[in-house]
Structure formats: C-alpha cells, structure tokens
Amino acid sequence: MTATTEPGPRVRRGPRGHAKRAWWWARHAVADHVGPVLAPKVLRHAKKLPSMPRVLRSRYASPKRPWQLSAPDLPARLRGPAATPRDEDAVREAFEQAPLRDFFRANLDASGWLQRGLWRCLLPVAPRLLRARKAVRATTKVDPTPSAATPDPDELTRRLKDHAAEIGLSAVGVAAYDPTYTFAEYQGSHVGDRVVVCVLEQNYASTQTIPSPRAEQTALSTYAELMERAAKLAELLQQHGYRAHAHDQEGETIVIHYGEQAGLGQLGRNGQLLTPEAGSRCRISVITTDAPLDLDAPVDYGVREICDSCNVCVRRCPVGAIPSTWRPHRGVEKSKLNTKRCFPVVAQADGCAICMKVCPAQRYGLTAVADHLARTGEILGKDTDDLEGYDWIDGYHYPPGRRPQISEEFLAMEGIDLDATPTLPIHGELPARPAGGDERPMVM
Numbered sequence: 001m002t003a004t005t006e007p008g009p010r011v012r013r014g015p016r017g018h019a020k021r022a023w024w025w026a027r028h029a030v031a032d033h034v035g036p037v038l039a040p041k042v043l044r045h046a047k048k049l050p051s052m053p054r055v056l057r058s059r060y061a062s063p064k065r066p067w068q069l070s071a072p073d074l075p076a077r078l079r080g081p082a083a084t085p086r087d088e089d090a091v092r093e094a095f096e097q098a099p100l101r102d103f104f105r106a107n108l109d110a111s112g113w114l115q116r117g118l119w120r121c122l123l124p125v126a127p128r129l130l131r132a133r134k135a136v137r138a139t140t141k142v143d144p145t146p147s148a149a150t151p152d153p154d155e156l157t158r159r160l161k162d163h164a165a166e167i168g169l170s171a172v173g174v175a176a177y178d179p180t181y182t183f184a185e186y187q188g189s190h191v192g193d194r195v196v197v198c199v200l201e202q203n204y205a206s207t208q209t210i211p212s213p214r215a216e217q218t219a220l221s222t223y224a225e226l227m228e229r230a231a232k233l234a235e236l237l238q239q240h241g242y243r244a245h246a247h248d249q250e251g252e253t254i255v256i257h258y259g260e261q262a263g264l265g266q267l268g269r270n271g272q273l274l275t276p277e278a279g280s281r282c283r284i285s286v287i288t289t290d291a292p293l294d295l296d297a298p299v300d301y302g303v304r305e306i307c308d309s310c311n312v313c314v315r316r317c318p319v320g321a322i323p324s325t326w327r328p329h330r331g332v333e334k335s336k337l338n339t340k341r342c343f344p345v346v347a348q349a350d351g352c353a354i355c356m357k358v359c360p361a362q363r364y365g366l367t368a369v370a371d372h373l374a375r376t377g378e379i380l381g382k383d384t385d386d387l388e389g390y391d392w393i394d395g396y397h398y399p400p401g402r403r404p405q406i407s408e409e410f411l412a413m414e415g416i417d418l419d420a421t422p423t424l425p426i427h428g429e430l431p432a433r434p435a436g437g438d439e440r441p442m443v444m
Ligand code: SF4
Pocket: 316, 317, 318, 319, 320, 321, 322, 337, 341, 342, 343, 345, 346, 351, 352, 353, 354, 355, 356
C-alpha cells in the first residue's frame, strides 16, 4: 500500500456523478409528498407486508461466523486504560441534575424529519425491521416461572454464549447494569442487574459504499437481524426461568458503555465502539436480565493510542463534527460529537457514516492496525485514497485532503430545534415509560 501526504487529484465528476446528482434532487422533490405517508402511525402497518426476498437481501446480509475474541498482547506504547476514564462523582452529579434523554423521543420532530430523509433506505427494510421490533418487545411481556434448580452461573453463561454463536450473533458479553446510562424515559424499566450485550457484524462490501442507500439499508437490515437474534437469546434465559428484556434498535440506554464493559471493544474518537474484528462496522443491542450470569471485563485493544495517532475520522467528517481531543463530558472522558452539525448530514446524505467508513479499524481490523502501528509508527491506510476517499452524494469523489463544501443552508433544519437536547434538566418530572412506543420513528 502506498501512502502519500499529498492531496489526491482534483475532484472529478463523471456521467455517474451527474446521474447521482439528478437522482438526489428528484428524491428531495418527492420527499415532502412521501413524508406524510411515512408517518410512524402509518408506517407501522408495513409489518403486514412481505419481506424482501432473501436473494435480494444477500448483498447486505451479515456474515454468520462468530468472532473469536481474546485480549491482545499489546506493546507498551499502545497500552492505555481498558475502559473509558470517568470521574464517578461527576457522572453521578450529571445524572442527578439532568439524566440522559432518549434522543428520538426528546426530538420527535427532528426524528420524523430524519425518517423522511431516509425514506428510500427505510422502505425496503421496514417490514422486517418492524417485525423484529415486535419480537423484542414481546420479550418484555413474558413472566417466566422461576426454575426450582439454581444453575451454576458459569454453566449458564457458557450456554448463553454457545447459543448466541449458534443463532448467528458475532459476539456477546455480560456487563453490570448502570442506571446512569439509561435514558430518563426508561428509568426503572430494566430487569435484574445484568446486561447481555449482543453484537452483529455488518456486511463488509456494502459498508465500503458509504454514504449510499445500499449502506444505510445494510445498517437497518443488520438491526433487523440483530433484534431477531437478541429476542431468541432472551427466550433462552426465559426458558431457564429468568426474566430477560431485549431492547429495540433505538434502545433505552447507551449501549457503547456496556459493549466496552463487556470487553467487546473500546470507545473510539468517532464516538462508536471499535471492536477488534470489525471496528464500528457492527450493530449493538442489549438484553437486561435477572439471570446470575458471570460478568466480563473491559479489555484494552489499544484504541486510545491508535486514535491519538490516527484522527482520520476527524479530518474526513464533511462538517467537522468530531473533536480531535478527549474531553470530560458528563464525567466521561470522550470525544463528544457536535450533534447539530452531524444530524442534518445524516438525514440528508443517506445516513452519512463517513466516520465509520474511513476508520482503519473498520476497514482492516483493529489487530492489523495495532500491529502496523507498533511496527512502523504509522496508521495503516492513512493518507491513502483506499481508506480515506469517498464518493459524496453530489456525485464527486473526495480523495484525502478534499472534503465536500457543505452550505449552512444544507445544515439548517427549518422549524426543527435540537435544543430539546437529551440533557435538558427534567429532574423531578420524569415522563412515564411510553406504552408500546410505536409512535417513535424507526431510524438509525
Ligand atoms: S455521521 Fe457524517 S457528519 Fe456525522 S460525525 Fe460521522 S462523518 Fe461527521
């Protein structure tokens, strides 16, 4: 692989670029008419429609193999904290003053707007997504009969992980429940003190086409597969006499925290869980349960040191929404994304996700990136078009050193105010847990 620090050739536009551009304008011209049809109350009837034939789904199907995870033998220079550093007092104080909010529920207008922007990605997947969401919600209605025999936690955990591999999940881990990561709307709705984290790898080839409708359909389809399998895993725990509630793709909690606590990856600068096998090219959901499962522990995969040497997502984000440093936010030392800049791009650019596409951990795997950094002091693929280049929705290709010009008009969300942020103080007036919740848009 040849790396260069020179910017690539000037942005080009070919015949396909003109076609893409025309299609983009046509899509936006009809979006206003399609939007009302896609109102969540109407869209939920899509679960009665047949799913897309399997043969057509194969181009964005997830791989079936379970991951073989183990703690890497990192050289000293790549070692860092296994779990994201947090100031426990500051975390508790932030939680008591202003619990996290469910973004989609706190910003219903914005979420509806996002759904309208992604309608052509959503429609082909909607039947499966809705049926899968119904399956996970059904798990919350089961009240299993406690088993007379108390199983050995080791044995139960092993059975859980074996079953996860059999049904096609890429990885599962177990973490302790932490209320500070649960959205205010769902406080108290969990069961037990264990969280089973389910991870499903996303199709590799589709992901490399980001940003595209195909890639966004892949993300939504992966969520549908993940929810179907998470519901099956919850059923296993229920058959053993334990309560187990699977969450849907919008979630009730910050799943990345649990993924890290369960040793399945580490928080990257792009705000995503970087897993050893696929970086952030995976989808995550959780099951809360009162089953006495053995806890996993965070693992240092070298992500902090890799991100500090990399920063590719920071410079490739079209709107500069990713900060280049770790800073405390609500007591957690992380790289907090600028939602006001990111959200309009996600809604109008087929889900965007450039920050996933250009991440070397996604492209080459975390182990290969860590080995390369340890041997050469360089980030694998950095400065190459192979890693950093992407085709934007305007039909242009943007190599390293070039980014699309995004206008303020593009970023403006008329009539929508994201200031109903998920961190507004609502202490003392927590809304009741929504029943059913089908009015929430199905996005992301
Ligand atoms: S999704 Fe797109 S706009 Fe948002 S942070 Fe990632 S690259 Fe930036």
